Amino acid sequence: xxxxxxxxxxxxxxxxVISADSTPAFFKEKLNLFDDFAKAEQAFAEYDNGSxxxxxxxxxxxxxxxxxxxxxxxxxxxxxxxxxxxxxGV
Numbered sequence: 001x002x003x004x005x006x007x008x009x010x011x012x013x014x015x016x017v018i019s020a021d022s023t024p025a026f027f028k029e030k031l032n033l034f035d036d037f038a039k040a041e042q043a044f045a046e047y048d049n050g051s052x053x054x055x056x057x058x059x060x061x062x063x064x065x066x067x068x069x070x071x072x073x074x075x076x077x078x079x080x081x082x083x084x085x086x087x088x089g090v
Contacts, residue, residue: 050085
């Protein structure tokens with residue numbers, strides 16, 4: 001049985017997003033999505049993300065590919081998306 005374990009090949013996928021912690025500041029200061037973090041935090045409690053997801057890859061995607069330049073993305077927007085959905089996605 002131990003011999004079978006050594007013949008098996010397992011793979012792992014690793015990846016990081018660089019500068020993810022600056023994402024809320026970007027949406028506040030550059031896009032004026034909300035006035036203050038306390039107001040946005042209310043959206044966390046009262047709203048879901050409405051299928052909006054943010055990939056905060058402003059400085060690129062880290063390993064395994066170290067892909068530069070960066071390119072943050074907001075996906076899942078539709079006509080019923082509100083700023084609260086985006087804030088929750090952030």
